[in-house]
Amino acid sequence: QVQLVESGGGLVQPGGSLRLSCAASGFAFSFYAMSWYRQAPGKERELVASITNTGGITNYADSVKGRFTISRDNTKKTMSLQMNSLKPEDTAVYYCKRVMGNYWGQGTQVTVSS
DSSP: OOEEEEEOOEEEOTTOOEEEEEEEESSOGGGSOEEEEEEOTTSOOEEEEEEOTTSOOEEEOTTTTTTEEEEEETTTTEEEEEEOSOOGGGOEEEEEEETTTTEEOOOEEEEEOO
């Protein structure tokens, strides 16, 4: 079955960096676009970034543009989110999702605080 497992979250100070990873299994990873979402306490889940199946096209929420970079390695069936210049408002649970179908990971907590 489809499995998505996120890792790499943690506590970081404002201005710091984190790299999230999503390991995929149970489907032909290279055929599907993928995305990262996040959900902050008391807020709706929002799309952070997406990437096409080949990695050739990426899109970002305005709030993270220029600070976050989405990438993927189809040979390893992994997707990553490099997050730089982190702000307290980036604090959320981050989820990876296959664009087609309702397949989500369990989420990884990112906390940006001094």
